[in-house]
Amino acid sequence: MTTLFIFPNACSFAAHVVINELQLPIDVEKVQFAADSPYRQINPTGRIPALRLDDQTLLTENTAILPYLADLKPGTPLFAPVGSVERAQIQGWLGHLATEVHVGAFRSINRPERFSPDESAFVGIRSKGVQRLADALKPLEARLASQDYLVGNRFTLADAYLGVFVGWSARVGTLLEDFAALQAFLARYRARESVVRTLAVEA
Ligand SMILES: N[C@@H](CCC(=O)N[C@@H](CS)C(=O)NCC(=O)O)C(=O)O
Structure with a gap:
């Protein structure tokens, strides 16, 4: 059985x-992050998501796992055909979200201790992270000002991933007040049946 660790x-x-x-038909298993968690035997980095395939191969990184899942249903509107411009655009947004938004901004906001051992530096690291987040959200806001979804006017992998970070952004002070299109996107995302079901299981 294939298992997604979350x-x-x-x-x-x-x-x-x-x-x-x-x-x-994929099992979803919640893990613990602690250094002595049994999950470390499955994934020594302790990071999630990870997808363990039937043959025990472990896939990591959202930018690999999301396309892999979509390719299990060839032709799904969540992705686009090999060689198409839309496929490259979807992958472009996945890259932007993984690098500029997640690691480039949220890592400083959520994990300032990874950037300095000096606790007095944390406020500055977090505030730089918030600035970087605002910058990284700008191209997403610009895109969604004129269309409901990032690529091809339909919900794709890029939107599935974006919803995570817009949800986190809603908890960063009043930041989202400057991003009306992202606020509207979040409402659409949270109303989606798959998201409602996911929230119910993860709550
Ligand atoms: N680049 C990785 C990042 C994975 C990642 O850092 N996940 C976080 C949760 S959002 C995690 O596992 N945190 C636990 C830790 O850093 O110890 C990806 O996109 O899959």
């Missing part, structure tokens, strides 16, 4: 949404 409301949420979108 932590509730973490970045693994996107893969869980895609599993529900595509109704894939």
Whole structure:
């Protein structure tokens, strides 16, 4: 049996949404992050998401796992044909979200201790993270000002992943007040059946 390893409301949420979108027969298992968690025997980095295939191969990284899941249902509107411009655009947004938004901004906001051992530096690291987040959200806001979804006017892998970070952004002070299109996107995302089901399981 294929298994997706997750932590509730973490970045693994996107893969869980895609599993529900595509109704894939994949087990979803919550893990603990602690250094002595048994999950470390499965994935020594302790990071989620990770997807363990039937033959025990372990896939990591959202940018690999989301396309892999979509390719289990060839022709799904969540992705696009090999060689198409839309496929490259979807992958472009996945890259932007994984690098500029997640690691480039949220890592400083959520894990300042990874950037300095000096606790007095944390406020500055977090505030730089918020600035970087605002910058990284701008191209997403610009795109969604004129269309409901990032690529091709339909819900794709890029939107499944975006929803995670817009949800987190809604908890960063009043940041989202400057991003009306992203606020509207979040309402659409949370109303989606696959997202409602995922939230219910992860809550
Ligand atoms: N680049 C990885 C990042 C994975 C990642 O950092 N996940 C976080 C949760 S959102 C995690 O596992 N945190 C636990 C830790 O850092 O110890 C991806 O996109 O899959």
